[in-house]
Amino acid sequence: MHIPDGYLSPATCGVFGAVMIPIWTAASKAVKKTLSVRQVPYLAIGAAFSFVIMMFNVPIPGGSTGHAVGGVLVAILLGPWAACIAVTVALVIQALLFGDGGITAVGANCFNMAFVLPFVGYYVYTLISSDSPSGSGRRVIAAGAGAYVGICVAALCAGIEFGLQPLLYHTANGQALYCPYGLNVAVPAMALGHLLVFGWVEVIVTALVVKYLQKQNSVFFEGGRS
Amino acid sequence: MTLTKKLWIGIGVLIVLSPLGLILPDHFKAGSAWGEWGLEEIQKMIGYVPLGFQKLSELWKAPLPDYAFQGWEGKDLFSMSFAYIISAIVGIAIIAGVAFLIGKVLAKEDE
Numbered sequence: 001m002h003i004p005d006g007y008l009s010p011a012t013c014g015v016f017g018a019v020m021i022p023i024w025t026a027a028s029k030a031v032k033k034t035l036s037v038r039q040v041p042y043l044a045i046g047a048a049f050s051f052v053i054m055m056f057n058v059p060i061p062g063g064s065t066g067h068a069v070g071g072v073l074v075a076i077l078l079g080p081w082a083a084c085i086a087v088t089v090a091l092v093i094q095a096l097l098f099g100d101g102g103i104t105a106v107g108a109n110c111f112n113m114a115f116v117l118p119f120v121g122y123y124v125y126t127l128i129s130s131d132s133p134s135g136s137g138r139r140v141i142a143a144g145a146g147a148y149v150g151i152c153v154a155a156l157c158a159g160i161e162f163g164l165q166p167l168l169y170h171t172a173n174g175q176a177l178y179c180p181y182g183l184n185v186a187v188p189a190m191a192l193g194h195l196l197v198f199g200w201v202e203v204i205v206t207a208l209v210v211k212y213l214q215k216q217n218s219v220f221f222e223g224g225r226s
Numbered sequence: 227m228t229l230t231k232k233l234w235i236g237i238g239v240l241i242v243l244s245p246l247g248l249i250l251p252d253h254f255k256a257g258s259a260w261g262e263w264g265l266e267e268i269q270k271m272i273g274y275v276p277l278g279f280q281k282l283s284e285l286w287k288a289p290l291p292d293y294a295f296q297g298w299e300g301k302d303l304f305s306m307s308f309a310y311i312i313s314a315i316v317g318i319a320i321i322a323g324v325a326f327l328i329g330k331v332l333a334k335e336d337e
Contacts, residue, residue, distance in 0.1 A: 004262055006276075006283030032332045040329035041230045045237065047325035048318045052240045055293065055314055056247040059256030066259055067247070089325045093317060099288030162261050169278065177278035179261065180268070189260045217229050 001066070001158050001190070002094065003109055005102030007179040008161060009169045016161075017107030023084065023115050030081035039078060046074035047086035051094065058201050064189075066198030069113050069154070072121030072147040073206045077213070077220045083118035108161055112154045121150025134221035135214045140207050147206035152194045159183075159190030241314045245307035252303060290316065 008016075035043065050070040057065040075083035088110050094100040101109045125146030132138040163183030166176040179186065213220050251257075258267065265283055269275050289296070293313035294306055301309075 001259070002262060004283065005285045006279035006281070007261060009278060010282075028332060031329075032334065035329060035333045037330075037333045040326060040333050042233075043329040044322040044326040045230065045233050048237050048322040049233075049240075051317050051321045052237060052244060052314055055244045055310070056240075057251050057256075057259070058247075059251040059254040061254040061256060063256055064258065064260045065251045065256045085328060086325055089328065090321050093321050093324070095286075095288075097288060097290055097317060097320065098293050098313060099286060099291045100293070102282070103286045104282060158261070171277065175274060176272075176276045178276055178282075179279075180272050180276055181261075186261070193260060216232070 001069070001109070001113060001155055001194075002091075002101030003105040003112075003158060003161065004099075005104050007102070008105050008108055008165060009178050010104065012161065012165070012168075012178075013102075013104040013107060015107075016105075016111050020107045020110050020115070023111075024088065027081045027084040027088075030079070031085060034079055035082055039082075042078060043082055043086055046070075046078060046083065047089045050074060050087050051090040053205060054090070054094070054100075056201070058198060060193065060197055064193060066193050066201075068147075068198065068202040068205050069117055069151060070202075070205065071113060071118040072125070072150040072202065073143070073209055075118035075122040075150075076125050076143055076146065076206070076210060080118045080122040083122070084114050087114035087118065108158075112157045112161075116157050117150045117154035119150075120153045121146040124149045139214065139221060140211050143210040144203040144207040147202040148199045151202040152191065152199050155190045155194035155198075156187065159187035162186035162190065237318065241311060241318065244314045245310045248306055248310050249303060293317075 053068050053070040057067050059065050069087065071083050071087045074086050091101060091109050091114060092106060095103050095106050125142045128142035128145055129139045160183065162179045162181060163186035165179035166182045169177040171177065263271065265275055265280070268279065290313050294309040298305065298309060
């Protein structure tokens with residue numbers, strides 16, 4: 001889901017960069033209010049986890065590859081604003097150091113994976129877990145559902161961003177200037193890959209860690225009864 | 227053992243296992259992620275390289291391109307796995323450091 005340089009027009013990149021600035025500002029303000037000093041090491045671990053889990057490329061035999069993002073897990077444990085910051089740090093370093101995701105596309109990639117993914121995932125999680133006990137199985141299921149919906153909606157956004165390009169930017173003779181595949185190809189490709197395969201990786205990783213942490217330290221799930 | 231220590235051990239295990247993200251796609255003959263093709267792949271797929279794509283795609287020269295060392299393209303899977311693990315360690319050191327600093331600056335003191 002890391003859109004490289006060249007797939008999105010400079011204008012598209014500018015729009016997403018401009019959209020992310022108030023989101024990052026809001027994230028800093030929210031984290032300032034909610035993150036306590038003792039949680040700071042968990043923010044670092046969350047960012048590290050998101051980065052390393054994205055290195056596990058999962059193959060569709062003979063087809064493409066994809067991976068989990070880990071952003072919904074961080075959102076469940078530290079809140080969606082903290083997850084936004086953790087995943088943003090991972091994405092920026094990935095682009096700068098490893099060329100994974102474009103420098104110009106960093107706003108769009110952060111919008112998909114550091115904003116849409118943790119927020120959608122977090123709200124699905126809170127909706128399903130509701131006030132269930134912090135150690136309950138319902139919380140594990142809610143975490144898995146949040147992970148699935150979060151990553152699939154993020155992939156859908158990436159598909160739409162890709163797919164709008166040939167519609168908006170082409171030469172007089174119809175050749176694409178940036179991403180050559182329209183919505184009819186890009187949206188199903190991005191959505192189906194994640195609905196069928198990569199989304200389930202996010203589900204498994206998220207549910208397993210939530211289950212483990214329920215036993216270790218229920219303070220992460222203090223929204224519910226203990 | 228503190229929980230943070232246990233979680234860091236978990237991250238360490240993931241670092242060691244990370245080459246699976248290289249080996250499994252190779253074994254199952256899976257290609258790039260959708261929409262992450264390079265210049266030559268695009269040329270092969272659609273018969274031309276979009277003009278804007280050509281201009282932007284090689285804008286940035288990453289120091290560790292695709293989690294490998296520069297000039298290591300096409301090396302054997304064992305070498306690539308080594309580079310992958312080094313990339314994971316370097317990436318995590320920087321990312322955890324930056325996230326920690328941001329957290330330190332933003333976090334409120336415990337009452």
